[in-house]
Amino acid sequence: MTNADWADVDRYLVETLVGNGDSQTLSSNAAAGLPAIDVSPPQGKFLYLIAKSLRARRVLEIGTLGGYSTTWLARAVGKSGQVVTLEFEPKHAEVARINLDRAGVGERVEIRVGAALDSLPVLTAERPEPFDLVFIDADKTNNSNYVRAALELTRPGSVIIVDNVVRNGGIAHADSGDAAVRASREVIELIAAEPRLDGTVLQTVGGKGWDGFAYAVVLGDDD
Template sequence: MSQDQWNAVDRYLIEHLLPADPQLDAALLASDTAGLPAINVAPNQGKLLHLLARVAGARRILEIGTLGGYSTIWLGRALPDDGRLITLEADPAHAAVATDNLARAGLADRVDVRVGKALETLPLLEAENAGPFDLVFIDADKPSNLEYFSWALRLSRRGSVIVVDNVVRRGAIIDATTGDPSVDGTRRLFEHVSAEPRVTATAVQTVGGKGHDGFLLALVTADV
């Protein structure tokens, strides 16, 4: 199969299962206009995050890596009226775009955009007793995947769901010799998760508009 065929299949799926959404389209346009990299999740992947949050009955969500807030909107829409989402973004310019997009989507009252490096912000969340979170979505710099997952687990509870994006790296995940920090960081994540007794996890390869990649899905099965 080729990238063109993956793109065509994604378009078919999106046309049939995801109605037109002006707020999400506006978020993508604003991100593109501001020069943000086009690395947000695909629409059908965003809908998957939304459904996972609803299936989990999530009332508190943590997102590590906001970008322009596209995935944040999908997750925020899954929350009940009294739900709360905290999203962490290192780049102030990205956070500003996300804040505007979230306001346009009517989510400003339930989403808190925190600006700063996540590994500096996460200890502050612990200090303020912001958790436990019912769902954590990790989509930030890949060399720090293990550290982000460790914090996600620390801020979770039995029954929490942790999702890590971009874990297949176009298949490079099986190669220990690439020297790519993103691949190495993700391999460290897999090695850690495979030996972590407090979670049960799987990973799924994906192909589509975002190429060949995949995600890791973990369920917290013990008190943390």
């Protein structure tokens, strides 16, 4: 099997199961010069279904880009829900706002612009209602910092998802010189060692290649 085969499967899934209603968002991102690092449509639908399964009403996203995954999450929380999404690049945030408003979910989404490591302490100090789901898809070297921050903003039963942790299989190599690979191993080992979390990693293939995500549940005293 090759990347071309995986992409063919993705296309079939989009045509038969996922739908391609948000293709304009991806086109707008490309036209604005944003990097093509959005989640794939099947992955976006998967995030939506996870949020729906959790009956999530509050979602925190770290890494907005052009708002493609944000749109899926905003649909999942419903009209009474909220997504708070953190984006470092002002241009990306501007594109995302246009995309979210066009998709009809803009009123459910708060975009906070700036470095997430600056925004997260401010958010924590506000003592918001806990988030049901946290999706982390930003600069990979800070993934462990983002998970630690997420633990302060969630509750038992909340889910934390970290995207792009398999790195084309790089995480199997402890001696890797790739900073993103080292960061992925660090966050996986953090989840393994953190008594407040129980998690796993699922490998994925598709049009975007070979990667995977970490999935962790926040535990309570009775777990």
